[in-house]
Amino acid sequence: MKFWIPSGLLLAAAAAAALIVENEYFFFAGYTVLMFVVLATAWNILGGYAGYVNFGTPAFFGLGAYTAAVLFKAFALPLGLQILAAAAMSGLLGLVAGVLTLRLRGIFFAIATIALVVIMETLIVNWRYAGGATGLQLLRPPPTLPFDSYIKMLFVLMGAMAVGAVALARWIEQSWVGRGLRAIRDSEEAAECSGVPTLRLKVFACVLSGALMGAAGAPMPMYLSFIEPASTFNLNYAIGALASPMIGGTGHFLGPVIGALLLSSIQQLVTVTVSSELNVLIVGVLLVLFVVAAPEGIVGLVRKWMRRSSG
């Protein structure tokens, strides 16, 4: 209840805002922030709990986006089904990639996921029906009532997905799955010897994480009314998904949320006022700083501070 009441209230507030507030820009920007919350939370399931770095966020995200776009183009499928199909496809990609490379040491998995991005992008670029390198223009259907604009509807939808993703991560963290994943991160050999089904748990985390990333990508074609490979498979999604949990804190389900909110706000501020290069530089410096000096992230810093002030 400590989790569900606040998140339910937040979601209700978001929906109410979408029905009352007129300004579209707020929702346009808010959607991106919430999307990064989902991506960072998804990344943390495998990267934070199990300690396997995934650079392949754009591959899972892009596969989800393209699944949705192609299904919309072919059958005009409703958005809900698009999201489910996207999650299924990206989960499948996670299964294949996981089974092939999660037996190896972490760094090999990390490199293999970079490979996934380029391979997915190449496949899409060479697929005429999906628009190839030039992309695909899509016509948005009218928004579902009670919303008066599609962007506002997507904003609330992404908010619901963010709550769902965080709830899932929280469940994992507190169940035996999370304990198993943490055991893998601390010492894989010891975990294996104590009877933790390491490979099965890792693959499960990889599938779940991939499916969430795919779901986060599914509304993207509708959000932009357009989809195109170079920006969809952009490495910036990998940067955001990796840096947010590392900065916010990988050990707690709130870590990725805090990190994503912080990075997205910096991004909104810096990109609008100065330049987008500076934004990447800030992310890079923060990432190195936190990884070196505060391995537990912001959540860890807050915990330490609270312990000190109470004791």
Add this chain to the structure above:
Amino acid sequence: MRRGDPAPHFFDESMIFSFELLYEAVVFGILLGCFYAAVSIGLSVAFGLLDVPHVAHPAVMVAGAYGTWVLAGYGFDPILAGLTLMPLFFLAGMALYRFYYEAFARRGSNAGVRGIAFFFGVALIIEVGLIVLFGVDQRTVEASYIGSSVAFGDMRIPQRFLVGGGVALVLMATLTLYLSKTFTGRAIKAVAQDEPALRLMGADPVRIKQWAFGIATAVAALSGALLIIIGPVEPALDRVYIGRTFSVVVLAGLGSMTGTLAAGLILGISESIVLMLFGASWAPAVSFGLLLLVLAVRPQGLFGR
């Protein structure tokens, strides 16, 4: 196709398949392969021998290419410029390793996620640093061997690829000799094979690793010079080369120098043949496809220890 990619400049896409073309593709692939081996050899030391998850290596290389560009502005020959940069990069590499060691390796045997994230952050900082300093435009250098080509029968081979291949072979040979004949070189190999044993014998593995990482970084400076000789360079070029260099190092079997050359050739030839048969839009997937295949089927590589 990605900007600044050297491979696609060679073929005209309207060409039709013939054995002559296949022959050309193989010759070009061999030259390209020597170049790929040269840009991967630094990583072969840093990742293959020292086990450092150095995903920033291609970014260091691109920094070397920009350094070459700056020196070339003062009238340096690109290769000479690359050689001039080597001592500087050597020191920078030693400093980077010392920092990495103090921050991560000292605390545990495996830095894991944080080590990878650290080098990822370093790569971002280098990339954006280059954008801030030089802008996002492509840069090229001038030299007598860039832009001209040599005729072999009906074939014309761009001279820059011959120079690139030649420097690559000399670099590989020097490093192989260094690692097998000199005292420090053997020490580097020893630290890769059995670090605790080295410590028991009274040697300091950290100093040796630091030295080796310095060498790997110095080699990256020369690789950067080759990079800008082969084609135009832009700050984000490292993203393409992460895949190529890691696939060569993994395919080679970690830390094997002869393996690195063989793997570079395999990658170069397969990329060049795919380019000829299917066109430039399929070429970027070759290195990564090869990498996934190797990881799935034979993770210890062709010449694995």
